[in-house]
Amino acid sequence: MSTQDDIELPETLSYHDWAAAVREDRLLGQSCEECSHVGGVPSGACQQCGSRDLTTVELPTEGTVHTETTINVPPEGFEERGYQVAVVTLGDARVMVRIEGEHVDIGDDVVLSGFIDTDEDHPAPTFETAD
Amino acid sequence: MTSFGVHDTPMQELFGEAVFAAFDDADVGPDEVEALYFGNAMGGQAENTTHLGPQVATHIGMAGKPVQRFEDACATSANAFKNAVQAVEAGIHDVVLVGGVERCTPETGKDTDEMTRIFASASNRQYEQPTGLTFPGVFALLTKRHMHEYGTTEEQLAHVAVKNHGHGALNPKAHFGKETTVEEALDGPVVADPFRLMDCCPFSDGASAVVVVSDDLADSFDDPVDVSGVGHATDVVPLADKEQVHVTQSARDASAEAYGQADITAEEIDFAEVHDCFTGAEILASEALGLVEDGQGGVAAAEGRTRRDGDIPINASGGLKAKGHPIGATGTAQIVELTEQVRGEAGDHQLDGVERGVAHNLGGDAGTTVVSVLEARP
Known part of the structure; x- marks a missing residue:
C-alpha cells in the first residue's frame, strides 16, 4: 500500500x-x-x-456543509430512502457528496468517511459529521 | 396547446393536436410553413422513440420540410423557440412552426422511480447522479441555501403552491384544477426537504406549438404579438461548482440579454410565466428576473404580490406546479400563455390590461435558462 x-x-x-x-x-x-x-x-x-x-x-478531506437535502423519493436503483445529499466546501472547492450517519446542517463540520458505488460502479464520496 | 395532464395518446398525435390549433389560429397550413423547430427531451429514454422530428412532421403534413430537434432538459422548447426566432430574424425563413411534446406520466409504462431516474439524467452522470441525487433534490439544494442566506421559510414556499393551484383552478388546460391551502401543503409528505409533495410539479403529458413569422409579414396575420427579446445563457454543471448555487446566474444573464433586446427594465414587465418546477424555483426565478428584490421572493409570495391580483402576477396559468410540466412542451406553452394574455384571450384566467410579459424556462439545475419577452404590437 x-x-x-x-x-x-x-x-x-x-x-x-x-x-x-x-x-x-x-x-x-x-x-x-x-x-x-x-x-x-x-x-x-x-x-x-x-x-x-x-x-x-x-482537496482537503475536512470541510463544511454548504447546502444539503434529504431525499425521500429515490430514483430507480437506489432502494433505500431518506438519505442525505450535500454540497460540501473543501478549502477553495465544493463537491457533491453523500452524508452518512447523523443528519448534518448547513455550516456543520464534516469529514470524508469513504465512498458508495451502488450506481453502476460510479463512486460517490461519503462524508460524516466531524463532531 | 393541448391540455396538460394524463394522455393515453402517442406523441405524434398529441403534438398534432397542438400544431393544428396553432395552424388554425394563424390561418396557415403546412405549405406555407418553411421549417419546424421541435422540442422533445426524453422520448428516447421514456418511450424508446428517437428521430422524432420527421415522424411528427409526417403526422402534421410537413414531411419534406427541414426539422431540427432540440434537447435541453426542461428548457427544450424554449431553446427551439429561440432558434426559430433567430432564423426568422436572420431572414433564413419567413414562417416557421415551433413546438414540443413530452409524455412523463405512467402512461409511458414508466413508474415514479424509473421516471425519477430518467429526469435525473439531466444532472452530471459522474459527479452528481452517484450520490442518489434527484431533481427535487437539485432544487432542494438551491432552495436550502436561499433559506440559509435570506431566511426564506417553508410556509413561504407553501404560499407559492397555494397561489399557483389557485391560478390553475381558473385554467381549463391545467393538470390540477383544485385549490389548496397552506396548511394542506405543509402537511404533505416530504419528497426532498424542504419540498413536500405540494411543492413539486407533477409528471405530465402534453404538447404545445406556436407559429413564428417575420416582422414584415406579421401585419398580414390576425392579432400578432411581438417577440421583443429572447436571451439564452448557461451556467456551470455540476452544481457544486456554481459560483453561488441560489442565484441562478443563467437566469440573470438570459434576462439581461432579453431585456436589453427589448429595451426595457424589469419594472416595465406586466406579468411573468416562470419555471416553477418546484416552489423554491419560482422564488429564485422571481428574484433572478428582477421582478422582486433579492431575498424577497418568499416574502413577496406570502404577501400576495405575485398573485394574479398582485403588483407583479407570476404564473397566472398555474405554472408548472398546477398547469403541469410535460418537459419538452413547457417552453412553448409559456409562449402560448403570454400570447393569449397579451391578446386578451386567456379566458377565465385573463389578467387585466397586460401588454408585456416575460417567460422564464430553465433546464436542469438552471444550467440552461431561456428568457423571452413578448408584447403587444404597436
Missing part, C-alpha cells in the same frame, strides 16, 4: 483518476494557473476563465 504522499498527481485529471482516488479515500480537484479558481471535479478547462492550464490538486 502506498501512502498519500507517494502518489503522483496526474498532470491532466481525468474522471478515471478522480474515481480511483475516491476509492482510496482521497479527493482530487484542479487549480487554474491563470485565475487560481479551484474546481472540485475534473474539467477540460477552467470553469471561470476557460484556461486549459490546470494543475491537479489534492
Whole structure:
C-alpha cells in the first residue's frame, strides 16, 4: 500500500483518476494557473476563465456543509430512502457528496468517511459529521 | 396547446393536436410553413422513440420540410423557440412552426422511480447522479441555501403552491384544477426537504406549438404579438461548482440579454410565466428576473404580490406546479400563455390590461435558462 504522499498527481485529471482516488479515500480537484479558481471535479478547462492550464490538486478531506437535502423519493436503483445529499466546501472547492450517519446542517463540520458505488460502479464520496 | 395532464395518446398525435390549433389560429397550413423547430427531451429514454422530428412532421403534413430537434432538459422548447426566432430574424425563413411534446406520466409504462431516474439524467452522470441525487433534490439544494442566506421559510414556499393551484383552478388546460391551502401543503409528505409533495410539479403529458413569422409579414396575420427579446445563457454543471448555487446566474444573464433586446427594465414587465418546477424555483426565478428584490421572493409570495391580483402576477396559468410540466412542451406553452394574455384571450384566467410579459424556462439545475419577452404590437 502506498501512502498519500507517494502518489503522483496526474498532470491532466481525468474522471478515471478522480474515481480511483475516491476509492482510496482521497479527493482530487484542479487549480487554474491563470485565475487560481479551484474546481472540485475534473474539467477540460477552467470553469471561470476557460484556461486549459490546470494543475491537479489534492482537496482537503475536512470541510463544511454548504447546502444539503434529504431525499425521500429515490430514483430507480437506489432502494433505500431518506438519505442525505450535500454540497460540501473543501478549502477553495465544493463537491457533491453523500452524508452518512447523523443528519448534518448547513455550516456543520464534516469529514470524508469513504465512498458508495451502488450506481453502476460510479463512486460517490461519503462524508460524516466531524463532531 | 393541448391540455396538460394524463394522455393515453402517442406523441405524434398529441403534438398534432397542438400544431393544428396553432395552424388554425394563424390561418396557415403546412405549405406555407418553411421549417419546424421541435422540442422533445426524453422520448428516447421514456418511450424508446428517437428521430422524432420527421415522424411528427409526417403526422402534421410537413414531411419534406427541414426539422431540427432540440434537447435541453426542461428548457427544450424554449431553446427551439429561440432558434426559430433567430432564423426568422436572420431572414433564413419567413414562417416557421415551433413546438414540443413530452409524455412523463405512467402512461409511458414508466413508474415514479424509473421516471425519477430518467429526469435525473439531466444532472452530471459522474459527479452528481452517484450520490442518489434527484431533481427535487437539485432544487432542494438551491432552495436550502436561499433559506440559509435570506431566511426564506417553508410556509413561504407553501404560499407559492397555494397561489399557483389557485391560478390553475381558473385554467381549463391545467393538470390540477383544485385549490389548496397552506396548511394542506405543509402537511404533505416530504419528497426532498424542504419540498413536500405540494411543492413539486407533477409528471405530465402534453404538447404545445406556436407559429413564428417575420416582422414584415406579421401585419398580414390576425392579432400578432411581438417577440421583443429572447436571451439564452448557461451556467456551470455540476452544481457544486456554481459560483453561488441560489442565484441562478443563467437566469440573470438570459434576462439581461432579453431585456436589453427589448429595451426595457424589469419594472416595465406586466406579468411573468416562470419555471416553477418546484416552489423554491419560482422564488429564485422571481428574484433572478428582477421582478422582486433579492431575498424577497418568499416574502413577496406570502404577501400576495405575485398573485394574479398582485403588483407583479407570476404564473397566472398555474405554472408548472398546477398547469403541469410535460418537459419538452413547457417552453412553448409559456409562449402560448403570454400570447393569449397579451391578446386578451386567456379566458377565465385573463389578467387585466397586460401588454408585456416575460417567460422564464430553465433546464436542469438552471444550467440552461431561456428568457423571452413578448408584447403587444404597436
